Amino acid sequence: MSRRRSARETISLGAEAASVWFRYNLAEPLRSQPGFPRAMHFISTHRCNARCVMCGIWKETDTREEELSPNALGAILDDRLFERMEYVGVSGGEPFLRDDLAEICAVILEKCPTVKRLSLTTNGLLTRRMRTVLPEISHCARSAGALLDVSVSVHGMGETLAEIYGVAGAFEKIERTIGVLEELRDEGRLSFSMNCVLLSENLISAGKLRKWAEDRGIPLSFVVGEHRLRFRTEGLDEAFVGPDGQKPLVDFLRSLADDPSQSAVSAGKYRELVAMLEGRKTRSLSCYYAMGGLLLGHDGRLYYCSHSKEIGSCGDRPPQEIYYDSSNLEYRTRDLLQTECRHCPPYTRTRWEIEKDLPRTLAEIVRQKLPRSRRSS
Template identity: 25%
Template structure:
């Protein structure tokens, strides 16, 4: 994740220590006082979902997967994560709220010192369930809204999904749960960007996570719905501008970008043009600490039946199953050639990525997109939108619009 509000506007956040090793600079309580040494883990608790979204990386459906982890096995997984030192576990799906034991699992995670957070479509959240999850120890709920009502409902395969998600957000806010919006940008909903922010700001949400489309699950089938690199660059610039406008008006909205680390390089270029070289240098230092694309290192996924994945989007490959080996043993397997290659990806990147002056803040972007489009794990990310002059460290440092 790239925190636009932190880097462009100086907004303190609870993740400053985790993400930028900057806990001592922040005025708000921190998730951790030091940069993470272990991955944040997404646990897809079930494949079952009450919606059918076009971009679902988990290919969720109306039925769960055969052999999903039981309550006891889920608690054993959480114990493994706690023993390994994982800082955050994100309960996801499918739709995690279809599991009756979700509050019990959240409570167990909290008791073991994990920070439990939730990724949900929001449509099943009620005042009662939000309060129950809060009392169980849930720290944050991220609710997915992919456009204004008509576009969101078409994307999610159910009329009324938008209104139900808004009711879910309001239930979380009424329960005192920190709540944010998750929004995946495609050519179907890019025009709704400003409208969604305005509407949900009115509802009271002050945290927005904007995701780029990754090419996993059903997302692989709608690659043609992704923005072109030029369109993506324009959407990202609009988000930078909107964030600054909100903060200039006294609204401390936390905004984050997820899924394309070309955004990190472009943020430096944008800051150099809009805020000056000193600000750009400061932002680059933070982004170097952040470490670029986290696949296989600072983000991990466990699917409903216990298979470990290199990110939640990369469901086509697993280095092992937590029923067979502890999570930590799988994640630190020195004999796994793919994990080892990802640790050493900087020296393996080819083409524009190999030559790029921002390789240390991007690390090649999405390896899954490169693999999907080019059938080459270390080819350039097809959704990099940097210009040739921005990539070339010897070029005149005058960023293009």
Template identity: 25%
Template sequence: MLADEFGREVSGVRVSLTDRCNFDCVYCHNEGLGDTRGPMAPREHEMTTDDVVRFLEVVAEFGVDSVKFTGGEPLLRDDLEEIVARTPAEMEVSLTTNGTMLPGRAADLVDAGLERVNVSQDALDEETFKQVTQAGAYDAVMDGVDAALDAGLAPVKLNMVVFERTAGYVPEMVEHVAENDGLRLQLIEYMPEIAGHPEWAIDIERVHGWLEEQADHVERREMHDRKRYWVSPDGESVDDPTDESVAGMVEIVDPVENPTFCANCHRVRVTHEGYLKGCLNRNDDLRPMGEMTRTEIRDAFRETVANRVPFYGEYMVKEDGEWVVNEKYLDGATGVDPADGGPVEDADRDAVADEAPARSDD
């Protein structure tokens, strides 16, 4: 297994199959590439089925044992079932989707080898969901979650981006997964560095603190040194708080200015056009895989791993062979105070944070 110069082994890859999407979520950063949403029809610059499979076969040679397919919306690829079926047998296969196309396809994906699924679900309020996703597909997403459960993909992980418009719905979503066997919740910190609108960000530590108070049990997951909170429904007392038939599991993805998160990152990403990137919030290290021959893929993969950065985004840069704080990045990163590298605590953000995770009236 390849490791970068900081000792982080790359055990997983995250492969974007398309930048097309039937949603237009206000927070979307398209795997760090920015807003490139376009026509729904297939486009020539997307990797072919054979390209994707060849890449996975090559990285499997290096001990990569997991792949997550993303987009855009990966279910817009009609060949998704074939890609999953042809993924090397030693790889765990997962998928991130908005869920609208899972009815009618979830069972076939499971038959092809899909093992886990994440479904984007930012609120249980239909109007807020519509505002955030700019798509009137709330019922379709709920049906997609049911289809995934019926196909045997439990636990289904619900992805909820936590920002000014959704923070007030966190308690309701936590209760939802606590009451419904087969669901988990992943709260994802809003990332203004790549999505813009820093005024939408909230203090994610307040959400951590609230969950600490609600949880029956807290544990740490090896991936990104991430906390898991086990919450029983409506404050019920349970004998085993980690029994998912009687408690819900919630975790927070909080990469922003979090060196611990990055120190435990073991993934490399692939864009829909076939470029490798070592960090979500970095596009100055995109590496093409040429005509995607096995030799070119091997060379590009080795280079990408060798050149991974030690910290989220372009926060750190190399000068004279040493890693130093990138002052230009701090100066240009909206919502970051160059004086101390920490978040700007202006009155507007404090007001938002003080409300979380209570419901917002907006």
């Protein structure tokens, strides 16, 4: 249940937002190199029990031997590069396939005591395992003063999801998991949401999923499926929406942007996606990877983000040395920030990104209050 914020809390949140706006819009651009990252995504495994049509990770041979153990992960996180980490996402493959997932989370929270939010992304197929492990992770997060949230990938309903996942009865399994997550949420142990990747196979039925999530009161965010190095998507063109699907895709995203039940932040994200797909603009919304983030692979390799090439392996060199290597930084500026980012569709709207884009966020709030006839696209 939501509660009203006290004046003191409101002032403190406002001051924090102003400080993020100042840091990332005025101070950071003056630095010759980025500060220590504050967000990290850890790919805990490449093993997966789904066979998604838009992902090639599961086709790799068993990666168990290469996976960082909790001890090896801890040794990497001892590096100073991680001393200001505030947000950590753990995904895969399917993270709940790891028997030591609770230990992995415990190590992250122990070695990065500045973490405020730990987020797990899952395909939601391992209901029983999640029921057993999540209370343990939640307890650990709470003891460390961090929030735990879970994002379940649900790319459709019924047969559509079974085909996308390559798993019979996938939707029924996920419904059971959602039931478990609702219980844990009601016990105050975590928050959870769902995410759906828009693909050629689910575009037509995405509205049904949206209605189902709305009726159940579960936040659902949509992203546009696209090629990404990290998901080994070479050769998977058919999974993504092709030229014939562009109009229905834009219409669907526009309906989300114009939906008064969407938050101003989500509406702004969908509006930007529409403008990018229509070729009217390049990306202008912030990205936490670009603001100072990194991606750590299951085998200790580092990347600046999910579109980045590998920049080095923590098995060969200390993480800080890799992150600040001059040729890597040159690659980051030239190939990512000045090139790739311009066309990279926004898919997250974390608190930092929102705070960095504060004037845009406020403008979107005002826009939502205007009568429809007075809103510009």
